[in-house]
Amino acid sequence: MTRQTSGRAALRWAVSSAGPAVVLLDQTALPHAEVELACADVPALVAAIQRLVVRGAPLLGIAGAYGVALAAARGDDVVAAAGLLAAARPTAVNLASGVEIALDAWRSNGGDPAAPLAAARALEAADAAASAAMAEHGRDLVVGLVPGKARILTHCNTGALVSGGTGTALAVVLALHTADRLDRLWVDETRPLLQGARLTAWEAGRAGVPHAVLADGAAGSLFARGRVDAVLVGADRIAADGSVANKVGTYPLAVLARHHGVPFVVVAPTSTIDPATADGDAIVVEERDGAEVTSYAGAAVAPADTPAYNPAFDVTPPDLVTALVTEVGVIRPLSSESVRSVLPRTARSGATMDS
Amino acid sequence: MTRQTSGRAALRWAVSSAGPAVVLLDQTALPHAEVELACADVPALVAAIQRLVVRGAPLLGIAGAYGVALAAARGDDVVAAAGLLAAARPTAVNLASGVEIALDAWRSNGGDPAAPLAAARALEAADAAASAAMAEHGRDLVVGLVPGKARILTHCNTGALVSGGTGTALAVVLALHTADRLDRLWVDETRPLLQGARLTAWEAGRAGVPHAVLADGAAGSLFARGRVDAVLVGADRIAADGSVANKVGTYPLAVLARHHGVPFVVVAPTSTIDPATADGDAIVVEERDGAEVTSYAGAAVAPADTPAYNPAFDVTPPDLVTALVTEVGVIRPLSSESVRSVLPRTARSGATMDS
Numbered sequence: 001m002t003r004q005t006s007g008r009a010a011l012r013w014a015v016s017s018a019g020p021a022v023v024l025l026d027q028t029a030l031p032h033a034e035v036e037l038a039c040a041d042v043p044a045l046v047a048a049i050q051r052l053v054v055r056g057a058p059l060l061g062i063a064g065a066y067g068v069a070l071a072a073a074r075g076d077d078v079v080a081a082a083g084l085l086a087a088a089r090p091t092a093v094n095l096a097s098g099v100e101i102a103l104d105a106w107r108s109n110g111g112d113p114a115a116p117l118a119a120a121r122a123l124e125a126a127d128a129a130a131s132a133a134m135a136e137h138g139r140d141l142v143v144g145l146v147p148g149k150a151r152i153l154t155h156c157n158t159g160a161l162v163s164g165g166t167g168t169a170l171a172v173v174l175a176l177h178t179a180d181r182l183d184r185l186w187v188d189e190t191r192p193l194l195q196g197a198r199l200t201a202w203e204a205g206r207a208g209v210p211h212a213v214l215a216d217g218a219a220g221s222l223f224a225r226g227r228v229d230a231v232l233v234g235a236d237r238i239a240a241d242g243s244v245a246n247k248v249g250t251y252p253l254a255v256l257a258r259h260h261g262v263p264f265v266v267v268a269p270t271s272t273i274d275p276a277t278a279d280g281d282a283i284v285v286e287e288r289d290g291a292e293v294t295s296y297a298g299a300a301v302a303p304a305d306t307p308a309y310n311p312a313f314d315v316t317p318p319d320l321v322t323a324l325v326t327e328v329g330v331i332r333p334l335s336s337e338s339v340r341s342v343l344p345r346t347a348r349s350g351a352t353m354d355s
Numbered sequence: 356m357t358r359q360t361s362g363r364a365a366l367r368w369a370v371s372s373a374g375p376a377v378v379l380l381d382q383t384a385l386p387h388a389e390v391e392l393a394c395a396d397v398p399a400l401v402a403a404i405q406r407l408v409v410r411g412a413p414l415l416g417i418a419g420a421y422g423v424a425l426a427a428a429r430g431d432d433v434v435a436a437a438g439l440l441a442a443a444r445p446t447a448v449n450l451a452s453g454v455e456i457a458l459d460a461w462r463s464n465g466g467d468p469a470a471p472l473a474a475a476r477a478l479e480a481a482d483a484a485a486s487a488a489m490a491e492h493g494r495d496l497v498v499g500l501v502p503g504k505a506r507i508l509t510h511c512n513t514g515a516l517v518s519g520g521t522g523t524a525l526a527v528v529l530a531l532h533t534a535d536r537l538d539r540l541w542v543d544e545t546r547p548l549l550q551g552a553r554l555t556a557w558e559a560g561r562a563g564v565p566h567a568v569l570a571d572g573a574a575g576s577l578f579a580r581g582r583v584d585a586v587l588v589g590a591d592r593i594a595a596d597g598s599v600a601n602k603v604g605t606y607p608l609a610v611l612a613r614h615h616g617v618p619f620v621v622v623a624p625t626s627t628i629d630p631a632t633a634d635g636d637a638i639v640v641e642e643r644d645g646a647e648v649t650s651y652a653g654a655a656v657a658p659a660d661t662p663a664y665n666p667a668f669d670v671t672p673p674d675l676v677t678a679l680v681t682e683v684g685v686i687r688p689l690s691s692e693s694v695r696s697v698l699p700r701t702a703r704s705g706a707t708m709d710s
Contacts, residue, residue, distance in 0.1 A: 031658040155572075186664070189648060189656070191546060191570035197649060197657040205658055213657050214664040215546040215648055216572040217510075217604020221640075221669040224606060249572020251579060252607050259610045285576070293544060293570055294552060296651045301544075302552040302568050303386040303560050309541070309569040314576040 008034055010059060010161050013066055013117070020073040022066045024054045027161060027195075031202035042071050042081040049088040049095070052193060056162020057236045057272055058127045060089065061098030065120035068102035072113035078106055090284045091245055091313050093237040093274040098123060124164035130269040130327035131165025138172030138232070138267050138325040139179055145263050145322075146229040149183035150176060153219060156190045156247035157199035158234035158267070168267040169232040170203060172325065177209050185211040186228065188219060190247060192292040192310065216249050223260045231257050235268035242318030242334035243280030244268075248311050254320040263322040266334075270326045270342050280315040288312050363389055365414060365516050368421055368472070375428040377421045379409045382516060386557035397426050397436040404443040404450070407548060411517020412591045412627055413482045415444065416453030420475035423457035427468035433461055445639045446600055446668050448592040448629040453478055479519040485624040485682035486520025493527030493587070493622050493680040494534055500618050500677075501584040504538035505531060508574060511545045511602035512554035513589035513622070523622040524587040525558060527680065532564050540566040541583065543574060545602060547647040547665065571604050578615045586612050590623035597673030597689035598635030599623075603666050609675040618677040621689075625681045625697050635670040643667050 014023045021038040022045055029035045037053055039045040045067045048054055054063050064085045071081035082103045086096040101123060102116035109115035142150055152173055159170030166174060176182040185204055190196035197213045204211040214222070222228050231253050237245040244250070244266050257264035277283055290308030295301055302308075323332035324339075331338045369378045376393040377400055384390045392408055394400040400422045403409055409418050419440045426436035437458045441451040456478060457471035464470035497505055507528055514525035521529060531537040540559055545551035552568050559566040569577070577583050586608050592600040599605070599621050612619035632638055645663030650656055657663075678687035679694075686693045 032655065188572075189546070191544070191572060194651065194656050197661070201649075201657045201661045205661065212662040212664045213645075213648055215603065216570070217543075217546060217607060218648075218664060218666055218669070220605075220607035220610065221603060221666050222664070224670065248570060248576060250575075252572060252575035252611060255575065255614045256607060256610055259614070290568075293568055294556075297654050299652050299654065300387065301549050301652055302556045306552070306556045306560065307567040309567045309573060309577070311573055311576050314573070315579065 008036060011054060011063055011066065013069070013120070014038065020070055022063065022070055024048055026053045027055055027199060028053055031198055039070070041074060042067050042076065042084055045070065046084050046088045056157065057092045057094045057234060058163040058168065058269060059161070060092045061094030061271060062120065062124045062127060062164055064095045064098035065102035065116065065123045068099055068106060069113070069117040069120045072106050072116050078103065089286055091236050091286045093277070094271050097271060127164030127269065129165070131163050131167055131171045133327040134168060134267050134269065134325050135166060135171040135175040137330050138265070139175035139181070141265065141323060141325060141330050142172065142176055142230055143179070143181055149181055150229045151183045151186065151227055152176070153186040153188070153222065153228045153231045153253065154200065155188040155196065155233050155250050155253060157195040157203070159200065159203040161199055161203065162234070168234040168269070170200065172232055172267050173209065174207055177207065182209065185209050186219070186222060187211050187213045188216045188249060189213055190249060191216055195247070219253060220256055223256045223262065228262050230263045230265060232265050232267060235266050235272050236313055237277065237283055238268060238273045238324070238339065239277040239279050239283055240275045240339060241279040241336045242321065242324070242339050243283065244316045244318070244321060245283045245285065245313045246316065248314045251314040251316045254316040258320050264320060265323050265325060266321050267325040270328060270344070273339055273343060275340070275343060280317055283315055285315070286312040363391060366409060366418055366421065368424070368475070369393065375425055377418065377425055379403055381408045382410060382554060383408055386553055394425070396429065397422055397431065397439055400425065401439050401443045411512065412447045412449045412589065413518040413523070413624060414516070415447045416449030416626060417475065417479045417482060417519055419450045419453035420457035420471065420478045423454055423461060424468070424472035424475045427461050427466070427471050433458065444641060446591050446641045448632070449626050452626060482519030482624065484520070486518050486522055486526045488682040489523060489622055489624065489680050490521060490526040490530040492685050493620070494530035494536070496620065496678060496680060496685050497527065497531055497585055498534070498536055504536055505584045506538045506541065506582055507531070508541040508543070508577065508583045508586045508608065509555065510543040510551065510588050510605050510608060512550040512558070514555065514558040516554055516558065517589070523589040523624070525555065527587055527622050528564065529562055532562065537564065540564050541574070541577060542566050542568045543571045543604060544568055545604060546571055549652070550602070574608060575611055578611045578617065583617050585618045585620060587620050587622060590621050590627050591668055592632065592638055593623060593628045593679070593694065594632040594634050594638055595630045595694060596634040596691050597676065597679070597694050598638065599671045599673070599676060600638045600640065600668045601671065603669045606669040606671045609671040613675050619675060620678050620680060621676050622680040625683060625699070628694055628698060630695070630698060635672055638670055640670070641667040
């Protein structure tokens, strides 16, 4: 099963006369062009992950699993390939756990290359089911929190482009829209890579969701004017204490939401929870190339050689999170205890592999 | 007197065989090109103001005064020209008051075209003196608030490009640097028009100030990691109750600063205070073209026809402001009473002209 976004899937497994490949919809080219990139080996896939051709916590897990399947199908060194894949981006726990799931399948089936492929397909199907469950739980939560039609603020991109299904936070937004309980979606443009302006606006437009894009700094005036009823965001990693790593710019929204008494809701599958990461301080935050900030689309903005600070993520402490929506239900309040309660029994003792 | 930024002044009065002109350093072309634009009549100057060729609260006042002088020198309808200039941008009170000062000089000198020009030159000189005084007061304030070398976060551009002198918030930063009390300047890129990445980084680099540019949303993680000792920003208009209108993205910094117990300091001349604007709700916030958000440095980012929310400013209530640094001293705390105490006696009854 591959999920369709617009005729083209964000990720699909393809076998041609040239051999197997993981084919990605190049998200760096959206919304202006729909270009597919076929990764015929793991180094190509790792480079695509690092360049954000493919991105988003759940989809990274699926990409990691297909990457292991690709190495196995090619007869490459599967363990080495798994190591490269898991380390491609340090913050998203799903990537490492998707790799681990496919690697386990390969190992426990005596190196049968069909086993990691089946595991990747199962992971993709499970993620689609998780999306549907999160959409339902999240919709019911927001309907309970906000009377009438909700004005939702979101950050980054959390829809079908990041998941095996309809996504995380954006899946909830779509469910609210379907239930006629959405007034408007406010879309943070999400600097530096503009996933909001490029991808969320594209997905919202295609779904007919009323929306408007804003500079990230303009969110403050929306709160001040009472024009936000709830914030819905995804997560890249959730620590054992409930600290949430997500796209940089998320934490300021959590602080603004608290200051204005607006619910701040995180939507993420339980696979995003990493019991091996104790708390927010233990989350490794990827620092990316400063040129992402000082230039755009190849054009320099700042003077040459201007130093930049460019963390990809920030960390929101659990006490600023009104609720965490997962596929198994809503966790509220967020704490070590409540996080532990939704983990599969096998995971509670800590993951064996850290990214 | 015209202030030099780099060989070229941000604004200068020039008389050639073609007649008089207000010559502007085109700030939209910085930092990659230093291009001057000669405005030979008021409509050209109004267009330049609206396009942000010239910008920044104090400099807009000076530009407005020179604009009246230009109309008078050309023998145009001075009152009509003053009306066009004052309305060119609605939020910056200095623009309207600079226009008013030059118009008053023209009227009270029987229409002598030399009078508004002398008034504009006096306004420019007074602004340079105000910059120097603010730099000193602000430096002493920060030295008192922050032990050792300070890590300062700023937003937008508040240096020599916006003033008849060294500026407002950036003038304080330069004074701290000169006093060896600056560790580093964090520069918000300041979307949508990137005045921080383009202009503040340019000015900081030329002055040898250690600095780094960041996406506006990344400021949150600097606060969370304890890497900001104080926030210094300018202001476009300060209402009678102390509410501060400044570049959009300022208010979230004030909320973050409060959440983290970090001083939030506004640096602005008393000419920025508008006693005719009662409070924050009365401040007219300019909404600009959505294309500023849906494109980046001229390149389309969002899908065509994506709606945008693009307020140029936001409003920070006085209780979030640790101190206001003016040319006549530091106001702390900020309140109706303390604001009134620094106004010239003639202004306390309310300005006669609102923008």
